Amino acid sequence: MxxxxxxxxxxxxxxxxxxxxxCAPRDEADDTATDSGASPTxxxxxxxxxxxxxxxxxxxxxxxxxxxxxxxxxxxxxxxxxxxxxxxxxxxxxxxxxxxxxxxxxxxxxxxxxxxxxxxxxxxxxxxxxxxxxxxxxxxxxxxVRQAVVTTKGSSIEGVTSMAELQDARLGAQVGTTSYAAIGDQIQTSEEGAPFDTNDQAVQALENGQIDGIVVDLPTAYYMVAVQLSKGSIVGQLPLPDGExxxxxxxxxxxxxxxxxxxxxxxxxxxxxxxxxxxxxxxxxxxxxxxx
Missing domain, CATH: 3.40.190.10 (Periplasmic binding protein-like II)
Structure with missing residues (x-):
């Protein structure tokens, strides 16, 4: 992510x-350096x-x-x-x-x-x-890192307490991130997550009602709610997958x-x-x- x-x-x-x-790139000879497998002193x-x-x-x-x-x-x-x-x-x-x-x-x-x-x-x-x-x-x-779901007050997912309640939600995240992967892999929503090139595009889509929530890391979630969203709310953080x-x-x-x-x-x-x-x-x- x-x-x-x-x-x-x-x-x-x-x-x-x-x-x-x-500056010029490193010499090609330098790029061939390999890891000896031992920790450096x-x-x-x-x-x-x-x-x-x-x-x-x-x-x-x-x-x-x-x-x-x-x-x-x-x-x-x-x-x-x-x-x-x-x-x-x-x-x-x-x-x-x-x-x-x-x-x-x-x-x-x-x-x-x-x-x-x-x-x-x-x-x-x-x-x-x-x-x-x-x-x-x-x-x-x-x-x-912990992943979290952000929404707006009054949305269909405000106040939900379980992953199961997010199954039919329209969730989005920045494409190529583990936040985006979590929509399908961990939350397993019924429809594919909405991909956005940037988080501010996702924020705009949430404000416009095009999606129900955004998946993002927890510190970013707090910032979105405090600064970016007019009526933002953190639904909750996702459980750690397999304890990892x-x-x-x-x-x-x-x-x-x-x-x-x-x-x-x-x-x-x-x-x-x-x-x-x-x-x-x-x-x-x-x-x-x-x-x-």
Whole structure:
């Protein structure tokens, strides 16, 4: 899943200039690096030894626009918002100062598609899935995801408490995401989910009564209800499928020489409590009921 916030309510936000570093791709020989299967040691991940896209710079990608609570003011470089803060925390673990981090704009579909990436890693609410892992590398998960259903007050699904009550609902989500997959795979609605290129298209369809609800990650659901929808309401969050935890991970080139080091950085941030602190700071919210 990739769940994003694409709200027309934020259209007035100023768009920060995200300057793409002009640089040549890595040498082909570098791209043939293979994973030895062993976890890197701290010495393996020294800044000067890292094969970054641009020498001496850590290039981080995300989509544009970039919305709260993952980013603030559509400016990933300000360190505000959960994913912006996580990216800078990873950079710090790798030895890069804030002024050595460059942000570039890359659409979600380009991030998860096969092909050489013009960045070191991407943070863009991309869920780790086996299918995607055939085309790109993922770091360890930096956020545990729960899916939720959003509707408007007075709709046919407001107040439902079970998955069975959503079977005949007209639900939509951003196409290509695990949110969209959940409509057919987990909720198993009687009609196919409505696909949207962006979440703000889904929001508009919900406001217009074209669909009954939107499936999206829980933090995005809270933001939709608070900002994007005039009378938004969270129906509830979906149970974890088969008890498995869905996670967002940083996306890297398939076979990237940086994958193990980025994963080591994320693992350290989880173990030392940094990820939990950033989650409390940027994603704090009241719990939503779980659908039975």
């Amino acid at each position: 990739r769940t994003t916030i694409r709200g027309s309510a934020l259209a007035a936000l100023s768009v920060a200039l995200l300057i793409t570093t002009g 701290a010495g393996d991940c020294e800044k000067d030894d890292l094969d970054t896209y641009s020498e001496g710079v850590l290039t981080v990608a995300t989509d544009n626009p970039a919305y709260p609570p993952w980013f603030v003011d559509n400016d990933p470089s300000n360190g505000k918002g959960y994913e912006s803060a996580v990216a800078y925390a990873i950079a710090d673990q790798l030895g890069f100062a804030e002024d050595e981090v460059e942000w570039v704009k890359v659409p979600f579909n380009a991030v998860v598609s096969p092909g050489e990436k013009e960045f070191d890693f991407d943070v863009n609410q991309v869920s780790i899935t086996p299918q995607r892992a055939k085309a790109v590398d993922f770091s360890s998960g930096y956020y545990d 935890v869905e996670q967002f991970g940083a996306v890297l080139d398939l076979g990237s020489p940086l994958t193990d080091c980025v994963s080591q950085a994320v693992d350290t941030l989880r173990d030392d409590g940094t990820l939990a602190e950033l989650e409390d700071q940027w994603l704090a919210q009241q719990g939503a009921p779980e659908l039975s």
